Structures are given as C-alpha cells and as structure tokens.
Amino acid sequence: MxxxxxxxxxxxxxxxxxxxxxxxxxxxxxxxxxxxxxxxxxxxxxxxxxxxxxxxxxxxxxxxxxxxxxxxxxxxxxxxxxxxxxxxxxxxxxxxxxxxxxxxxxxxxxxxxxxxxxxxxxxxxxxxxxxxxxxxxxxxxxxxxxxxxxxxxxxxxxxxxxxxxxxxxxxxxxxxxxxxxxxxxxxxxxxxxxxxxxxxxxxxxxxxLDTKNLDATTVNNNYILRVFSFKGSAIEKLRQQVMSDENSIIRHRPSKVQLIMALLWKAFVDTNKANGQLNASLLHLPVNLRNIVAPKYFCGNFFTAANTRIEASEAINLQVFVNRLNESINKTKVKFAKVLSHPEINWDVLLEPFLEVINSDAKVYTFTSWCKFSFYTADFGWGKPVWRSIANVKVPNAVVMMDDKEGDGMEAWVHLDEKHMCELEKDPNIQAYMDA
Structure with missing residues (x-):
C-alpha cells in the first residue's frame, strides 16, 4: 500500500x-x-x-x-x-x-x-x-x-x-x-x-531542578504493538464479576478504564511470575490536574501521576488490583489539590511519582487513558472520524487506552517485547473478555 x-x-x-x-x-x-x-x-x-x-x-x-x-x-x-x-x-x-x-x-x-x-x-x-x-x-x-x-x-x-x-x-x-x-x-x-x-x-x-532523567523517554525498537479490543458488553461482564462476590472489597463502581487496566496489569504480573521474574510491579498513570484547579481549556501540560505498586510476594486477585488502582487515583487527586494550593512551597512533591519511576526497583508499566476525549467527534466538515489510531511509539511496557467506535468499549494499544506479547495474547483472562 x-x-x-x-x-x-x-x-x-x-x-x-x-x-x-x-x-x-x-x-x-x-x-x-x-x-x-x-x-x-x-x-x-x-x-x-x-x-x-x-x-x-x-x-x-x-x-x-x-x-x-x-x-x-x-x-x-x-x-x-x-x-x-x-x-x-x-x-x-x-x-x-x-x-x-x-x-x-x-x-x-x-x-x-x-x-x-x-x-x-x-x-x-x-x-x-x-x-x-x-x-x-x-x-x-x-x-x-x-x-x-x-x-x-x-x-x-x-x-x-x-x-x-x-x-x-x-x-x-x-x-x-x-x-x-x-x-x-x-x-x-x-x-x-x-x-x-x-x-x-x-x-x-x-x-x-535535577530533571536530566525526567526528559529522557526510553525508546526500544524491539518492542512491538498489538491492539486488544474489549466490547462494552464484555467490560460490563467483567464489572459484574469483580462486584458480585458478597465478600468483595470493591465499594465503588469501577470505570472501564480501571477494569481494563487491572485486567492487563494482572496479566503482566502473572506472566512475569510464570517466567521467574520476581520484581515488584509498578503501574504509572498520568492524572489530569485541570479537573482539580485549572480551567478546562488551560493549555500546556498540567498533569501528575498516580503510582500503584504490587510486591512480588503478593498473591492477589483481580478485585485487589481494581481496588488498589482506585485508592491510588483518589489519594493522588486529594494530595495534589492540597499541594497546588501552595505550589511555591510544595512543588517538590509534584515530582515524587516521576522520581519514583526513575529510581524504582520494580518493573514499570505506563498506562495512559485517552477515553472520553473530544477528538472522537472532531468534525472538519466531513462528519465524525470513523477511526483513530496512534502508531508504534516504541516505549517499553506502555499502554494507551482509547474508546472504541461505539463508545462503551475500549481498545488497549499495548507495547511489549515479542516474548511477553505472545504470552499476553494467550492469557485466558484476556481471551475471556477480548473481542475476537
């Protein structure tokens, strides 16, 4: 072509x-x-x-x-x-x-x-x-x-x-x-x-600041891209699964972003353990700060990150992954609302989640959610887009999540090395919910 x-x-x-x-x-x-x-x-x-x-x-x-x-x-x-x-x-x-x-x-x-x-x-x-x-x-x-x-x-x-x-x-x-x-x-x-x-x-x-490491984005040409599609009905089935147990620790209605993050992250952790990799695992998620203190159309970069860690020794189910993610995101929003009220004093706290990634002994996975953004409806005079995509960003262990065309489902654009990608595609929990 x-x-x-x-x-x-x-x-x-x-x-x-x-x-x-x-x-x-x-x-x-x-x-x-x-x-x-x-x-x-x-x-x-x-x-x-x-x-x-x-x-x-x-x-x-x-x-x-x-x-x-x-x-x-x-x-x-x-x-x-x-x-x-x-x-x-x-x-x-x-x-x-x-x-x-x-x-x-x-x-x-x-x-x-x-x-x-x-x-x-x-x-x-x-x-x-x-x-x-x-x-x-x-x-x-x-x-x-x-x-x-x-x-x-x-x-x-x-x-x-x-x-x-x-x-x-x-x-x-x-x-x-x-x-x-x-x-x-x-x-x-x-x-x-x-x-x-x-x-x-x-x-x-x-x-x-000492940010010489912060502006270095790791690039690896050996990392391949695959798109995992999840229908809205499959996500709802997954939601019911994590909430239905009467002993469930879930006390909120998990969003589709939290659910798919937890599903993929658990698969990553399980794959690593199966391969004898006993590192802790850290999920790094950018969080938009405009909803907290800035105008909606404030331009530039205005985000922090929520980090969630799972130790190698922990044997936990999907509910715990979902709950840990939710707690981490909520704590981050509350924490930074306080920090941003006096940024001239507390600015160093804003760097903590990024420095934690740089200095971490854990295997880091970076998730980014592009769900509910307005580019899905951008009309240049020809109607709404029929599809949208990124390309292979070649960033190790990165996942970009986007709404599907219907709006209630999701596409997860996953970047992994070839060995781990093959194992992820065979994961029974992923296959159970993925659009065939």
Missing part, C-alpha cells in the same frame, strides 16, 4: 505573534521529550461552495494558519539548552499526501493490520524533538482513492498534553467546518479558545 507525499511546507500563524509573547517558559510539567501521535480517519465528501468542489488541502492549510494564531507556541521552536519555547512563528510542518488505495480497504485490515504501517500516516518521527529546527507541530493530510482522508499529527509534549491537543483540534476543526458561517464560527470558537499560560510562574523551570 503506497503513500506518496506531494507537498511539504511550513505554515505560519495568520497573525504574527506579539513580541511580548515571544518567550514561553517551560515548567516541570513540560519535561517529556516526545511527540504525541494521533491519526484521525474520515470518510470525507469534500466540501463544496456554490456547487464547486473546493481544494481541501488549501482549506485545511488556511484554517490551520488561523488556529496557530491562538496556539502560537506550536509555531515556535523549543530551545532545549535554555528551556523555553521561542514563539518565533517559524511555522508548523504541513504535508500533503496521497494514498494509492482506498480507506475502506485499509480499515478492513484493522484486525490484521501491520501496525508499523501507521507510521506512514504521520508527518514526523515521534521521538525526533528538541533540536533547533524540530517543529512542535507537524500535520500530514492524506487523501485516499475513495475520497477518504487521514489527518496525522505529531504534537510536542513540551507544550501539549492530550487536553491541549483536543482543544487545538476542536478549534481547528471548527474553523474548517464553519468557514462560511461567520456568526456561528465566533460562537463556537468561544468554546475552544485556549488559555495559553505557562506554569513556570507557579512552578520551577526545569533548569531549577
């Missing part, structure tokens, strides 16, 4: 960034050195104006340029040595490409898809970031022979977490969809106007 790139250019903000906003200082939250990958797929019937089909590539480029005016750090460059974003308006990378096959043909392969192929829909290397010329935002728009469209994005984690990315996508999609309706466009954009304000005035810049 061939994809050819026809145009590659830098798109600048439609309005120059004021000199007063030139330097965007990064804080301790902005230490992750990787691009966040996201690909949205559409069965697109290209928009028409007065019965004439418009040039979709140009329309998206214009609306992207307008969006960058509000999200101006994404058009700048990260100065790694000085630890700030130079909002220089150098521009975002914008690539136009054509696939020599149909989107429907590609989507039919989902269960047998070679996941390395997903990289072809992305505009940039996920881990190429931090050099002087590296763009903070890259976009690749690929058209298919049947009129379908894929929009692949790489967005620097030095500026954006998933909440920021969704605000950006919603803003861009709204401009593209409502280009001919100025009144509705103004009303809709109010919902997705970003609050661009660095946390550096509240928390130390990274150069004030």
């Amino acid at each position: 061939e994809i050819t790139e026809n145009v590659s250019k830098l798109v600048k903000p439609s309005t120059p960034t004021p000199s007063t906003l030139r330097n965007y200082n990064v804080s301790l939250f902005d230490h992750v050195s990787m691009n966040v990958p996201l690909i949205l797929y559409y069965y697109a019937s290209h928009k028409k104006q007065n019965g004439i089909q418009t040039n979709m590539f140009i329309d998206l480029e214009i609306s992207l340029s307008q969006t960058l005016t509000q999200f101006y750090p994404l058009a700048g460059r990260y100065k790694r040595n000085a630890l700030f974003i130079d909002c220089s308006d150098e521009g975002a990378l914008y690539i136009q490409a054509k696939a020599r096959f149909q989107l429907s043909e590609f989507l039919d392969l989902k269960k047998d898809l070679k996941h390395d192929m997903l990289q072809d829909f992305l505009p940039y290397d996920i881990h190429k970031i931090g050099e002087m010329d590296d763009p903070l935002l890259s976009v690749k728009v690929t058209t298919f022979e049947d009129g379908g469209v894929a929009i692949g994005m790489c967005i620097s984690h030095h500026f954006a977490d998933m909440t920021t990315i969704c605000t950006f996508i919603d803003n861009w999609a709204t401009r593209s969809r409502l280009v001919d309706n100025e009144l509705e466009l103004k009303l809709e954009l109010k919902k997705y106007s970003p609050v661009v304000s660095s946390c550096a005035h509240l928390f130390p810049k990274a150069d004030a």
